[in-house]
Amino acid sequence: MLNFLKRIFSNGQPSSRSRANDRLRVVLTHDRVGASNHLMETLQTEIIALIARHMEIDGTPEVRLITEGRHSALDISIPLKGR
Amino acid sequence: MAKKNPDCQVYVVTSGKGGVGKTTAVANLSTGLAKQGYSVVVMDLDIGLKKLDLILGLENRVIYDIVQVVEGECTLRQALVKDKRFPDLFMLPAAQTRNKDDLTAEQVVEVCKELRPDFDFIIIDCPAGIEKGFQNAIAAADKAIVVTNPEVSAVRDADRIIGMLESAEFRDIKLLVNRIRPDMVRRGDMLSIEDLIEHLCIELLGVVPEDSGVVISTNRGEPIILDEKSSAAQAFNNVVQRMMGKEVPFMTLQEESFWGKLKRNFGFGR
Numbered sequence: 001m002l003n004f005l006k007r008i009f010s011n012g013q014p015s016s017r018s019r020a021n022d023r024l025r026v027v028l029t030h031d032r033v034g035a036s037n038h039l040m041e042t043l044q045t046e047i048i049a050l051i052a053r054h055m056e057i058d059g060t061p062e063v064r065l066i067t068e069g070r071h072s073a074l075d076i077s078i079p080l081k082g083r
Numbered sequence: 084m085a086k087k088n089p090d091c092q093v094y095v096v097t098s099g100k101g102g103v104g105k106t107t108a109v110a111n112l113s114t115g116l117a118k119q120g121y122s123v124v125v126m127d128l129d130i131g132l133k134k135l136d137l138i139l140g141l142e143n144r145v146i147y148d149i150v151q152v153v154e155g156e157c158t159l160r161q162a163l164v165k166d167k168r169f170p171d172l173f174m175l176p177a178a179q180t181r182n183k184d185d186l187t188a189e190q191v192v193e194v195c196k197e198l199r200p201d202f203d204f205i206i207i208d209c210p211a212g213i214e215k216g217f218q219n220a221i222a223a224a225d226k227a228i229v230v231t232n233p234e235v236s237a238v239r240d241a242d243r244i245i246g247m248l249e250s251a252e253f254r255d256i257k258l259l260v261n262r263i264r265p266d267m268v269r270r271g272d273m274l275s276i277e278d279l280i281e282h283l284c285i286e287l288l289g290v291v292p293e294d295s296g297v298v299i300s301t302n303r304g305e306p307i308i309l310d311e312k313s314s315a316a317q318a319f320n321n322v323v324q325r326m327m328g329k330e331v332p333f334m335t336l337q338e339e340s341f342w343g344k345l346k347r348n349f350g351f352g353r
Contacts, residue, residue, distance in 0.1 A: 015271030020235050028242050069284045
């Protein structure tokens with residue numbers, strides 16, 4: 001009953017707490033390495049362009065920042081076309 | 084002056100963002116430590132925007148300040164203001180009509196060096212921001228307490244401060260979460276302690292619930308830690324115990340009962 005009422009009043013939106021967590025995750029990762037959204041887009045375009053010059057890319061390549069504790073890494077995932 | 088320990092622990096209390104409760108924390112932790120019989124000195128380094136004297140209720144006793152000490156206008160002893168309640172608690176006031184550039188990090192280190200032999204704890208109240216005042220405040224400290232609120236902007240600033248403390252080779256950085264409201268966390272409308280630790284990745288020193296009594300105690304110039312019934316006082320007392328090296332379990336935050344709320348709203352109690 002309580003959950004039902006909650007669902008009606010929150011009209012299916014995620015809680016503000018989970019929104020805050022999501023926003024913090026992105027902002028802190030970027031703050032820590034000094035990377036803006038713009039820089040991430042530039043990196044993604046340039047890395048994909050570089051790989052595409054030598055190999056054939058298949059599907060959706062991804063370049064993103066990931067964090068483990070206070071350490072960050074660039075996670076590059078580029079699917080390649082097989083012969 | 085009765086010093087209990089041969090060594091002296093120098094803490095800086097910092098946050099990046101202003102208004103999260105740094106000075107309140109400094110006033111309460113220093114008072115709590117003094118109540119436990121330690122000799123404590125608090126140093127207000129918010130030059131130009133001093134508040135610690137007001138929070139401790141010592142504003143009428145201030146004669147000299149730290150800038151006058153380093154400029155040789157008075158001795159360090161003359162500038163130390165003795166607390167009303169505890170004979171082993173002293174405050175070194177900030178200067179109100181000067182600014183952060185009137186002090187160097189070396190001078191702060193020098194003042195601390197002179198205080199170390201006589202005190203168990205030196206607690207430095209750091210100004211908000213990451214500029215000169217922050218650099219001065221962290222220069223002489225061995226340990227850092229980062230104060231934050233469960234709120235995105237405060238957490239972002241805390242993260243930046245933690246990064247800067249790590250670059251300054253601080254090994255002992257702990258988190259003090261202030262003004263949490265368990266009812267809001269439960270409703271999904273506030274970041275929880277677990278959320279904060281996950282984002283900031285540092286050890287928790289304490290959790291202080293939102294407590295309207297803090298405003299009242301600040302009005303009176305009496306740190307809330309002396310009002311043992313209040314939930315904030317219990318939380319600050321636990322932090323004091325941890326600073327003394329004791330292991331104290333983190334209290335489960337009790338939500339205010341219906342009757343408690345009713346009493347509070349109708350002005351009963353306290």
